[in-house]
Amino acid sequence: MKIGFIGYGSMTRALAGHWARTHDVMVSGRDVDKAAETAGALGVRSGSVAEAAAFAEVVVLATHHAAVFDAIALAGGAEAFAGKTVIDITNPVSTETFTTTRPDGRSLTQAIADALPGASVGKAFNMAQARVWDDLDKTFDGRQIVALYTADADADATIADLIAEVGAAPVRLGDNAHAYQLEAAAAIVIRFLFAGGDAHTILNLIRPEAKPIR
Ligand SMILES: NC(=O)c1ccc[n+]([C@@H]2O[C@H](COP(=O)([O-])OP(=O)(O)OC[C@H]3O[C@@H](n4cnc5c(N)ncnc54)[C@H](OP(=O)(O)O)[C@@H]3O)[C@@H](O)[C@H]2O)c1
Incomplete structure (x- = not known):
């Protein structure tokens, strides 16, 4: 599968290498030199956001x-995403108030889906x-x-597979009407992380107690 990242920060560095083992990956961002630097370190392609x-x-x-919406515009707008699966990994969270920045109880993911019909x-x-x-090892205790x-139903299997490929167990909460809860959680x-919590221990959910949610 061909996977394109928009953004070349720590999350891209954390995820892209896993998928590059079995997929064709391109890293992009508003600065093509920075994209090339990150891509070079990961051994993947780089390009402009539109590419x-x-x-x-x-x-x-x-x-x-x-x-996010600047990035969508750089890509060429909604048409550039037609027929594609889009994974929103962003957290619209204020690191001053530790609350979601979404004004209306609707997630950023839903706003993205609305913008990319x-x-x-x-x-x-x-x-x-x-x-x-x-980390390669996704086991805790x-x-x-x-x-x-x-x-969305059409994105479900692809996203579940990509989660499994980084070593975690995918659990779908539902459609994107549930994305607000993910953003609020x-x-x-983030509040615990900013308080010095260990990233490996905050709100870890572990199987097999959870029943499938559909
Ligand atoms: N870090 C985490 O642990 C973590 C965990 C879960 C989710 N997330 C979410 O994942 C996303 C990426 O996080 P990260 O830690 O990888 O971020 P990061 O290291 O701070 O990188 C942010 C990226 O956004 C780009 N960017 C900023 N403003 C832009 C604009 N106006 N147009 C286009 N690109 C722009 C930056 O490019 P420049 O360098 O050119 O500014 C950079 O590539 C964030 O939304 C974050 O909330 C992060």
Whole structure:
């Protein structure tokens, strides 16, 4: 599968290397030199945001949350995402108040889905810190970490597979109407991280107690 990242920060560095083992990955961002530097370290392709969107079957939105719509515009707007799976990993969370920045009880993921009507959209990877995703070993106290996600029906299987490929157990909360809860829960995680909590221990969900949610 062809996977394009928009954004070349710590989450891209944490996730892209896992998938590069079996997929064709391109890293992009508003600064093509920075994209090339990150891509070079990971041994993957780099390009402009528009090139990554055109290249990818799966686009990972990995910018700062406030930059998502700028990034979509850089990609060429909604048309650039038509027919693609889009994974929103962003956390619209204030690091001053530790609350979601969304004004209306609707998630950023839903706003993205509204802006990209031709794409299949989901939210994943937002509930744990980059170091957790970077680690190859996703077991804690001998049990596998769970990665909660939301997805349109069309994006579900792809996102579940990509979560499994980084070593976590995918658990779908439902469609993107549930993404607000993921964003609000991330505010709790981030609050503990800023208080010095260990990224590997905050709100880890572990199997097999959880029953499938459908
Ligand atoms: N770090 C974590 O542990 C973690 C965990 C879960 C989810 N997340 C979420 O994942 C996303 C990426 O996090 P990160 O830690 O990888 O971030 P980061 O290291 O701070 O990188 C942020 C990225 O956003 C880009 N960006 C900022 N403003 C932009 C704009 N106006 N247009 C285009 N690109 C812009 C930056 O490019 P420049 O360098 O050019 O500014 C950079 O590539 C964030 O939304 C974050 O909330 C992070």
